[in-house]
Amino acid sequence: MRSEFRTTEAGSTMGPVTEQRPAEPLTEHVHRLTRRLRAFDRRHPLLWDAHFTGFWVLAALVDYYGGGWRTTAHDLDVPGGLLLALSLGFSVPLLGRRSHPRAVLLVMAPVAFVNAWSGAALQASLLQLVVLYHVALRLPLRTLWWAAPLLTAPVVVSAVRYGEGTWHQQVGSHLTSILVAALIGVTVRTRRSYTDALEDRARRLEIERDQQVLLAAAAERARIAREMHDIIGHNLSVITGLADGGRYAAAKSPQRAAQALDAIGTTSRQALSELRRLLDVLREEEKEEAALTPQPGLTDLDRLLAGVRDAGLPVRTTVHGRPALPPGRQLTVYRVVQEALTNTLKHAGPGATSEIDLSYGEGGAVTVTITDTGPGWPAPDSSDGRGLPGMRERTALYGGTLEAGPRPHPERGWRVCLHLPEEAPQ
Structure with a gap:
């Protein structure tokens, strides 16, 4: 029961008006x-x-x-x-x-x-x-x-x-009573079986819903971990390379050391901006605003390569065809290139170079080959375990293939090849 006061147009207050809740049916x-x-x-x-x-x-x-x-x-x-x-x-x-x-x-x-x-x-x-x-x-x-x-x-x-009396009165009425009692029992039994089946179905649907929630949460955790690895791992590798270069240049060329420090600041701000964007997605109240922030694409490759070059890794790029990829495929290509260059920075050692070959085909098909001239990356078991699996997960989303391993003898270095097939017609 709820009471409220109503006010007339003249401003006088009427008595309390009681709102009755509807009575429950019998x-x-x-x-x-x-x-x-x-x-x-x-x-x-x-x-x-x-x-x-x-x-x-x-x-x-x-x-x-x-x-x-x-x-x-x-x-x-x-x-x-x-x-x-x-x-x-x-x-x-x-x-x-x-x-x-x-x-x-x-x-x-x-x-x-x-x-x-x-x-x-x-x-x-x-x-x-x-x-x-x-x-x-x-x-x-x-x-x-x-x-x-x-x-x-x-x-x-x-x-x-x-x-x-007659047989109809004695036997017939008794048979009717037997039939009615049996029918009532069968009806109640059928109703209970139906109710039990509904409850069992509801219970199984609830379990399935909980499992779907757990799977969705696990997939979201994996996605966030993959993004965090790609963002932080790459930028920290670039910052490490810049810091090492700046330390060696500080004694001989203070101007080069200052440039390295400027590049470190730029890369750090970029990493912080991307990290904030990723964390905004996790906040419920800012989900709509965060969804408007674009993901990295092919247009961001030049900035990525510039940061890698500033970190001391020479990179040469060759492009075949015209890029016409949807945003999801662009993000996959960007992250694979980013991860491959990050691993080169971490494992290839000084004096290594890298080469990127991008070939765009019809219908969203693309082939990307990243090679370096370092001594070769360590086995996947010796790394943090997220780089290569993350690249393969992104590739699998579009039915593509990813090959990663040492270059064939006598060449030195590491080779990563990504291929995304044409998009299936809708």
């Missing part, structure tokens, strides 16, 4: 109560069975001691001890109706035959229908093929022995 209360009862039954099944059985035992005893059985009996001279035994024989076995319905039905069968033969015709015999309901609910349906005749036989015995 079915919601019924469902809530049913769920609570089922939960209690699952926690205390024996207690529930004892209360249920005790109620019907009491009802059977009231029928016996109150003389209500005389209104339906065929023979009023049935001994009292037999009537008491029959009343208890129909009601007490109900305690096991859910755990052992078949056994309870078989226990009640001789009691039902004695009840029919003696002419007592106790109404407690109808409790067999409760057991039949649990047979249809819990046991294989083929059990009904012998359970139904077992319940019908005593009625036939009573009709033949006493012959009161």
Whole structure:
């Protein structure tokens, strides 16, 4: 319930206006109560069975001691001890109706035959229908093929022995009761199976959703780690080369040392800018703004190569064809070239040179070959383990191939070859 004050146009304040929440429908209360009862039954099944059985035992005893059985009996001279035994024989076995319905039905069968033969015709015999309901609910349906005749036989015995009324009244009505009890059991069983199937499906969908979330998180972590490696690893390698060169030049050529320091500052600011852009993607509130920041492409290769050259690695570039690649493929080419040059800076040693050959084909196809003249990179196991796997992951996104390894003897150095095929037609 929520109260608020309304103000008229003249400015006077009216009394509180109460907003009533819509009342829950009656079915919601019924469902809530049913769920609570089922939960209690699952926690205390024996207690529930004892209360249920005790109620019907009491009802059977009231029928016996109150003389209500005389209104339906065929023979009023049935001994009292037999009537008491029959009343208890129909009601007490109900305690096991859910755990052992078949056994309870078989226990009640001789009691039902004695009840029919003696002419007592106790109404407690109808409790067999409760057991039949649990047979249809819990046991294989083929059990009904012998359970139904077992319940019908005593009625036939009573009709033949006493012959009161017509067969339609005695046997027909009893068969109808058996059919209704069996159908109710089958209906409830079908409904429970359907509900269980829905709950199982919901549970599996929830597990699958959680797994998808974990996979997406793992993929995002791998993507971020790859970007961090490409950004920080390359720029730090360039900065290291510039710092080494500046240290050697400081004693002989202070002007060259100052140029190296300027280049270090430029590279550091560029790395910091790219790192901030990457971190902005991780912030929910800045996701839209971060999405507008362009990723590196082919137009940024010149700046990349200039930084590498400033770090002391001579690079020669050869281009065949006209570049016409979508942004995703441009980023892949850029990152592969960046990683290959970074590894050359880290492992090729002084005096190494590098050569890049780019060949653009039709439909977004491109082949990039990066070679250097160093002694060769170390085995992948001796590196940080992210460079080559990152390049292969980017290549696999577009169905391409990546080859990386030492150049064939007698040539020295390392060779990286990237090939992206034509884009598949949409």
